[in-house]
Amino acid sequence: MQSEMAVDLHMDSPEITVLPTSSGKGRNRPMLKENQVRFVAAVVALLTATAIVFSFINFQKEREFETPTDGVWWVESGGHLKAEKVEADGPGEKAGIKQGDVLIAINGVDITRKAVQVRQIYRTGSWSKATFSLTRSNVPIEVPVILTPADRSLNGGLRLIALIYLGIGIYVLFRRWTAPKATHFYLFCLASFVYYSFHFTGKLNQFDWIIYWSNVTAWLLQPALFLHFALTFPETKDVVKRHKWLVPAVYAVPAALLSLHIVALNFLRPSEVLRWNLDRGQMLYLAVYFVAATVVLWQTYANAASPILRQQMKWVTRGTFMAIAPFTIFYVIPYLRGSLPTAAMKISVLSLIFLPLTFGYAIFRYRLMDVDLIFKRGMAYTLAAGTITGIYFMAIGGASEMFHKNFPSAGPAGLMAAIVVTALLFDPFKNWIQDKLDKFFYRKRYDYRKTLIEFGRDLNSETDLDKMLASIVDRLSRTLLVDRIAVFVHDEQSRWVLAKSCGISQTTGLDMSFMNEERPDMAAAGHLFFDNTSQAVRENPGARETIRRLDLNYYLPCTVMGRTIAMVGLGKTTEGDFLSSEDVELLETLAGYIGIALQNARLYQSLAEKITEYERLKEFNENIVESVSVGVLAVDLEDKIESWNAQMEVMYALPRAEALGKRLSDVFPLNFVEEFYRVRQVPGINNLYKFRMGTPAGDTRICNIAIAPLVTRDFNVIGRIIILDDMTDRVELESQLAQAEKLSSIGLLAAGVAHEVNTPLAVISSYAQMLSKQLQGDERRSALLEKITTQTFRASEIVNNLLNFSRTGSSEFAEVDINKVVSDTLALLEHQLKTSRVKVENHLAPTLPKIYGNTGKLQQVFLNLFLNAKDAMPSGGTLSITTRNGRAVEVEVCDTGSGIAPEHIQRIYDPFFTTKKSPRQGHSGGTGLGLAVTYGIIQEHAGKIRVDSRPGEGTQFTMEFPMVRKAVNA
Structure with a gap:
């Protein structure tokens, strides 16, 4: 009977609880009080040690x-x-x-x-055969x-x-043993440990x-401790204060159930029905107490x-509900x-693990902010404790055996050495788990938190006060993850x-007087904290309004050598x-680094202001050089x-950073360097007129260059x-003017x-x-006359081109x-x-403004350019x-033809200048008037034409036409 009871007992209700997190600092107490504390500590330690040892022995025996x-x-x-229920399979x-069979005998x-x-x-034992004598519907059978x-x-x-209960309880007790309700919480954890680890x-x-x-x-005891805890957490409820008997009544029910259990097993006739009813009564008591809590x-x-309290209790109630509801619904009620x-009922027991992981932190009423930290640390210590428990005895046994083997006379020293080794190994292992949990909980924030102190140390490397504050x-x-922050x-x-x-x-309009005072609360806590920024009742009206407007809950002083340099204010997190x-501890540490960095930045700022004045004068002189329109x-x-x-950067197409510090020969082309070395030997100022110089961008600039010695006040030469002076645009304009004058003269002659x-x-x-009409029957003579006619038409076309070139033809201009x-x-x-295998690619802008011109003449311009491009691509290409x-x-x-030789670029607009000396089959020889006529038509349209050609790569003509204006339309 007892064994069956033991099996059922451990399918009931596992519970768990977490850590408290407030700070309790020991105060002077009377000697009697200290003795009581020591006595309680000794009793708790003895109970804990006994529970751990008995649990391990029970595990081994099981x-x-x-x-x-x-x-x-x-x-x-x-x-x-009678077979009340038969387990499936x-x-x-x-x-x-x-079900319903009656057991008469087993093995006779x-x-x-x-x-x-x-x-x-x-007596029969596991995996052995037992003969059961049964009666089924009054019919005897044996199975x-x-x-x-x-x-x-x-x-x-x-x-x-x-193990989770015990690990969290020990962590809470050792870390915050003086906190309110900490001992009560630990006793609850210890009772839960015994309940879940002891198995009959x-x-x-x-x-x-x-x-x-x-x-x-x-x-x-566990449900009573939990309900007692709920009635007095975070403060004793009013109903408990009014009715002092309520807490003793909480423990009276389990005391009565325990007495009934003892009487039933020792003085009443044991029966399975009695055991079942006792279990159900205790289960009902457990469920009622947990639901009441x-x-x-x-x-x-x-x-x-x-x-604060509302947010704190939100976590507590959610954690308790997540733990109690599944257990009550899926286990207690069916039981x-x-x-x-059943298997599903057993699994629902594990939901009680949420209770310690979400509850313990709230023991410290004013440390609500520790919920994430406590969950994290509680998990870390629990996992570490659970793992260490498994290897603890192995480590002790191995180390002890090693000492006994190598030092037979060591005696108890081997065991002590094993304990020391295990203790030393525990902390690194716990830190390893803590590190992994940090990465899981903080994810991207992990690297930031890990390097925050390093960031504080590196602040001194930033001397710009504004950038430093922005970085902070x-x-x-x-x-x-703070939504509001101020320095x-x-x-x-x-x-x-x-x-x-x-x-x-x-x-x-902010009143900062609340930060000027020597506040005892800041001296004690290391910072100011306002849990409700709308109700700072201890401050003066102006300070209250400032605290409300800023909505900052924390103010941390940045102190250097006893003097507050700055104050860092932070609000709540984004959640x-x-x-x-x-x-907060991390921020208090960082505040010292921030104070030192700010003080250094101010010193640098003062020095920078003096340097700025000197730099201003220096910059004024340099601006003169920078503002001139010539390269220097x-x-x-x-x-x-x-x-x-x-x-120089604009003209030579080379940034200053890439030029400074380099030799002339590494920057300028060889022809200039040779001229520079030549004239450097000649004293005084030397000039190079219309010197053609290639640039890194690939173009050629025409410059007037002056080279003069650079001397000091003592007339010592220190450089050059x-x-x-870039003359490229001026030379191009002069060339265009000469071309226009030449074409004008030739035009008069051509007319x-x-x-x-x-x-x-x-x-x-x-x-x-x-x-030709008279000699239609004479083919030989008719062919001769046909050739004469063709040549006269060709000569007429040349004459017409000459007329167009000289602008003698009539033209009507309109919007085109x-x-x-x-x-x-x-x-x-x-x-x-x-x-001719010429591929045409059109890239015509869809919304192009109209121009003012003559359609026929513009068509002649493009006809000349397209035919020239075709003739330049004898083997085909792209236009x-x-x-x-x-x-x-x-x-x-643009074409991809043979291009124009550099020596011909300046002559392409000259009349009768052509490079088509020996035309191919199907192509006519050039007259040299096409581009000349084109140039004249574009000038007539107040436009511009430019050419860019590279031999063997192709030629590009670019034309610009003014857009239609309102004055033209009038």
Whole structure:
């Protein structure tokens, strides 16, 4: 009977609780009080040591002894046992036992009571066959049953919960042993440890009975301790204060149940029904007490006046509900209704693990902010304790054996050495788990928290006060996830002013007097803390308004050599929680580094102001050099560049940083360096006129260069000054002017020649056509006349080009869509381009403004350019036409042909200049008038034309036309 009871007992309700987190500091107490504390500490230590030793021995004995079972719940009925329930797929069901069968005998021994049946299966043993004599519907039958070991799978999970309770309880007691309710909390954890780790094996010896009664006592004591805790946490409830008998009444129920249990087992006739009713009564008591405790905690949360207590109790109630609800719904209620523990019911027991992990931290009423820290540390210590417990005895045994083997006379020294070694190994192992949990809980914040102190030490490397303050605000807000943060410093009148902030909008009209006073609370705690910034009742009205507007809960002084340099203010986290005590301690440490860094930054700032004045004068002189419109550079006696003004950067296309410190030969082309070395030997100022110089950008600049010695006040030469005046644009304008004048002169001549030549050409053409009609039968002579006619037309075309070039033709200007002109011209040449294997790529801007011009003449411009591009690509290629809208309408015509030789670039617009000396089959020879006519038409349209060509790579013509203006439309 007792073994069956033991199995059921440990399928009940595992509980767990977490750590407290407030700071309690010892105060002077009377000697009697100190003796009481020491006595309680000694008793608690003795109970803890005894519980741990007994738990380990019980674990060992349970592994050595297997409890046999037949998988049937037998209940006394009519002088024999009746099968009340048969476990699915258990030994009894496999043997054929069914619900309602009556057990008469086992192996020939009459069975009249449950205790006799247990004794018989124990004698038979696990994995042995027992013959069960049964009656089924008054029909006697015998079935062989193979007994199997009882299922103890839940015991491992219960022992894990027990270790969690004990680990968290020990951590709380050692870290905050003077905190309110800490001892009560530890006793609850210790009772839970005993309840979940003590398991009756069924050997029926004295040690087993100690384990059994310890388990029963802990089972009955645990709910009472929890309800007592709820009634007095975080403060004693008013109902308890009014009714002093309430707390003793809490413990009266478990005392009565324990007395009933003792009487039932020792003075009443044991029966399975009695055991079952006792278990259900105790289970009902456990559920009622836990639910009552949950209700009390929920009322505390609902009636909490301060935001801290409300937030604190929110975690407590949620954790308690998550622990109690699944256990009550899925285990207690089915158990009370008569269900034996199933696998699902056993799993629901594990929900009670949430209770310690969310509850213990709240013991310290004003340390709500430690919830994350306590959960993290509690988990770390629990995992460490659970793992160390497993290897602890192995380490002791191994180390002891080693000492005895090597030092036989060591005696107890081996055991002591093993304990010391285990203790030394525990801390690094715990730190390793703590580090892993930090990475899990903080994730991206982990690196920030880990390097926050290093950041404080590195602050001295930043001398800019504003950047330093911005860095402090940014790093703290990202590390601690704080939504509001501010740094206050003293101004020249020693008044606190807001220097840098994040999340604060109102920064004027602040009364900072609450930070000027020597406050006892700041001296004691190391910082100011306002749990409710809207109710700072101890401050004056102005300070209260400032605290409310800033909405900062923490003010940490940055002190250096006893003087407060700055004050750092922080609000709650982005989730509305207060900071943890670990965060506050970290900030207090960092505040010292911040104070030193701010003091150093102010010294640097003072020095920087003096340097700034000197730099201003120096910069004024340098600005003169930077502002001139010519390039200026200076070199030392080793020809290393020491100065390089902005105009040099623009003209030579080389940043100053890439030029300074380099030799002239590493920066400038060889032709300039040779000229520089030549003229350097000549005293005085030397000039190079219209010197052509290549730049790193690939273009060529034409410069007037002056090279002069750089001398000191004592007329000592310390280097050279080189001045470069960029003449490229001026030379290009001069070239265009000369070209225009030349074309104007040639145009006048061409006009006269065209008129004189046009008349005889018309006569020759007319007579040739007349003769051709008369000699239609003579093929030989007709061919000759056809050639004469063709040549006269060609000569006429040349004359017409000359007329266009000289602007003698009439032209009407109107608004023209340049995209349409381009498209129409390409359509005319589509066949020629296709047969010449020329691929056309159009990049025409969809919204191009119209220009003012003549469609026919513009078509002639593009026709000339497209035909030239085709002739430049005898083996085929790509012709690309692009239009765009900028300051003017731009048209680019690019080909991938043979390009134009550099010596021909300046002559391409000259009339009758052509490079088409020997045309290929199907191509006509050039007249040299196409580009000349093109140039004249573009000038007539007030436009510009530029050419860029590289031999072997292609040519690009760029044309610009002014857009239509309102004055033109009028």
